[in-house]
Amino acid sequence: MTIRAVLFDFSGTLFRLEQDESWLTELTDHDGTPLDIEAQAELMRRMTAPVGQVVELDAEHVHAWQHRDRDPGLHRKVYLEVLKKSGVPHFDQAEALYNRLIDPSQWTPYPDTEAALKAAAERGLKVGVLSNIAFDIRPAFTARGWDAYVDEFVLSFEVGAIKPELEIFRKAVRSLDVPATETLMVGDSEEADGGARALGCEFALVDPLPTAERPDALLTALRGFGVA
Structure with missing residues (x-):
């Protein structure tokens, strides 16, 4: 050979994509409670899992998940939904974290x-x-x-x-x-x-x-x- x-x-x-404490310290759940270390680690896992659906999604977002790596628009759409379903309900926080995900320098x-x-x-x-x-x-x-x-x-x-x-x-x-x-x-x-x-x-x-x-x-x- x-x-x-x-x-x-x-x-x-x-x-x-390594967990950087500065990204996650201000993340809060629906009640305004900071996410604990386990929740933060799970967030990072869900953002980088190579295969497998990581949260329950409706049909529209299932389609986006299945095709996320073909289309940047679908990628953004479904990952913002994943973050929402993973305990980051505030759009501005989810968007800031998503922007870290797609920044190669991070x-x-x-x-x-x-x-x-x-x-x-x-x-x-x-x-x-x-x-x-x-x-x-x-x-x-x-x-x-x-x-x-x-x-x-x-x-x-x-x-x-x-x-x-x-x-x-x-x-x-x-x-x-x-x-x-x-x-x-x-x-x-x-x-x-x-x-x-x-x-x-x-x-x-x-x-x-x-x-x-x-x-x-x-x-x-x-x-x-x-x-x-």
Whole structure:
């Protein structure tokens, strides 16, 4: 087996939306009571869950949830509803928190993200970032100079397909001009990212732990396939 390209997922794989106390200290429930630590942690989980509906939604919002990563308008609509259903009833507070979610500068890279991207690029592999996402994540890389290691960004809202649909994996491997059978997909979701296997890609699963608790999972994944 020869790996000539690596596709990395974004959320929970290369970067993570970490809880920042300053975002949540002024959040209150319907009664004006500040949200406790457990409620705050659950909010962050619901905002970044890669698959699965996280709250009960009506038919209109179910449709928005299912297509949120294809359409920025639907993404905003359903996440404001998710926040409302998750104990943030005040629109201005929900909107401020949502704006944090879609701001690439607010996302925290894993400790070995740079090393993993650089290792793959320096070995001559094609490198892609393949994400179910409704906003442009490129600034998170360009701000750090890491875009130099990435050949292609394949973002669901730009290509009109989402993981685990085969079409988005096809678009990704075509963009790198490497056969699927010589491509490794690295991601945190067996369901979404693992769908690459159906196209013939290899797959490495990483755990979307807090960044401080996952120092070298990306490098370990690459080493498992002899590419780091």
